[in-house]
Amino acid sequence: MAEDVKTRYSDEELEEFKVIILDMLEKAKSEYNSLREVVMHNGTNDIEDTSPSFRTVEDDGANQLSKEEASQLAQRQYKFIQNLEAALVRIENKTYGICRVTGKLIPKERLRLVPHATLTVEAKEMLAKNGQK
Numbered sequence: 001m002a003e004d005v006k007t008r009y010s011d012e013e014l015e016e017f018k019v020i021i022l023d024m025l026e027k028a029k030s031e032y033n034s035l036r037e038v039v040m041h042n043g044t045n046d047i048e049d050t051s052p053s054f055r056t057v058e059d060d061g062a063n064q065l066s067k068e069e070a071s072q073l074a075q076r077q078y079k080f081i082q083n084l085e086a087a088l089v090r091i092e093n094k095t096y097g098i099c100r101v102t103g104k105l106i107p108k109e110r111l112r113l114v115p116h117a118t119l120t121v122e123a124k125e126m127l128a129k130n131g132q133k
Contacts, residue, residue, distance in 0.1 A: 035074035
């Protein structure tokens with residue numbers, strides 16, 4: 001029996017993607033927690049407590065900048081985690097890997113690189129050309 005048009009990935013294929021996503025999710029959460037530590041760090045139990053005379057205004061500025069950068073990175077990482085978790089929901093619903101614009105299957109190669117993708121490259125380019133996301 002020939003399969004003319006495949007409308008969704010098989011349960012085995014979905015399981016393969018689930019493993020990829022869970023691995024990425026674990027790493028993303030670890031990185032997010034590390035970034036949050038940088039942002040939340042208040043200087044306690046550090047050499048800063050015992051030797052404030054060595055600190056300068058520039059140090060405070062650089063420290064603040066790194067906290068701001070870490071905060072922005074943490075926000076991006078949090079969004080990435082949400083996207084990965086949404087992909088897991090789509091796996092459970094068996095709608096994973098289906099382009100939300102065209103309804104076609106997103107190629108496996110793309111999903112392996114960007115497992116939270118909801119668009120084919122063609123659909124993404126079409127939306128970008130039309131000024132949409």
